[in-house]
Amino acid sequence: MSNCPKCDKPVYFAERKTSIGKDWHGCCLRCEKCNKTLNPGSHAEHEGKPYCNKPCYAALFGPGGFGRGGTESYVYTNNVKTKKV
């Protein structure tokens, strides 16, 4: 059993949401910035942390936002991982 990356406690099957290759509690899979609940497989990731695609990820790391280049970022759409260039 894996631990939730957010709260570091074990994740049981009934409450598990799998996204960005990790198992989360349903209530822990939230945007790091605005705390909005996220749907597995349809949100963004930055350095292993989940963000909503809009507005947070776009505002923080999208074109024109700060933090471009350097660290690797990915966007998930329907569980398909796309690297941000």
Ligand SMILES: [Zn+2]
């Ligand atoms: Zn948790």
Ligand SMILES: [Zn+2]
């Ligand atoms: Zn957000």
